Amino acid sequence: MPTFPKSSPETTLMLVKPDGVRRGLVGEVISRLERKGLELAAMRLLTLDPARAHQLYEVHSDQPFFADLVDFITSGPLVALAVRAEGAISVVRTLMGSTDPLEAAPGTIRGDFGFRVTENLVHGSDGPESAERELELFFPDLGSSS
Ligand code: DAT
Ligand code: MG
Numbered sequence: 001m002p003t004f005p006k007s008s009p010e011t012t013l014m015l016v017k018p019d020g021v022r023r024g025l026v027g028e029v030i031s032r033l034e035r036k037g038l039e040l041a042a043m044r045l046l047t048l049d050p051a052r053a054h055q056l057y058e059v060h061s062d063q064p065f066f067a068d069l070v071d072f073i074t075s076g077p078l079v080a081l082a083v084r085a086e087g088a089i090s091v092v093r094t095l096m097g098s099t100d101p102l103e104a105a106p107g108t109i110r111g112d113f114g115f116r117v118t119e120n121l122v123h124g125s126d127g128p129e130s131a132e133r134e135l136e137l138f139f140p141d142l143g144s145s146s
Helices: 018-022 026-036 050-056 066-073 088-096 109-113 128-138
Strands: 010-016 039-046 078-085 122-124
Touching: 010 026, 010 088, 010 128, 018 026, 018 066, 018 078, 026 039, 026 078, 026 088, 026 109, 050 066, 050 128, 078 088, 078 128, 088 109, 088 122
Parallel strands: none
Antiparallel strands: 010 078, 010 122, 039 078
């Protein structure tokens, strides 16, 4: 019998950004995660203060759009989700679609619902290190992210 590597679930951070909450798309996003078969490990509704927004987006602090990004992400409540599954980081990124909703494929969250690059509805960690760092910002009690 061939042996296969044991699968190990990983956990990623996903956000329904303030535009998604304002537009009533929280249920739609969660429904897509559930239908895909991903596990929701934790969930919170909260409004970010600028300090935490700077931490979330620290890799973008030199970008010309940084101030707009911080203004936007702090503009109202968002929903933070800890999503667990084998390959969760890349599965969530695939469900989200490309950063610019105008380029995102139909069938993806951004492709189906987004129109502007800043207001692109959702966030998903882009790798294991950012997942661990970002999960700690929102779910410090969750423990190890992977
Ligand atoms: P992603 O959210 O797909 O990981 P990113 O990490 O490159 O994309 O950028 C973070 C957010 O910054 C993105 O969701 C929206 C905003 N953003 C990215 N590129 C932008 C641009 N050229 N103009 C305005 N906002 C931008
Ligand atoms: Mg990113």
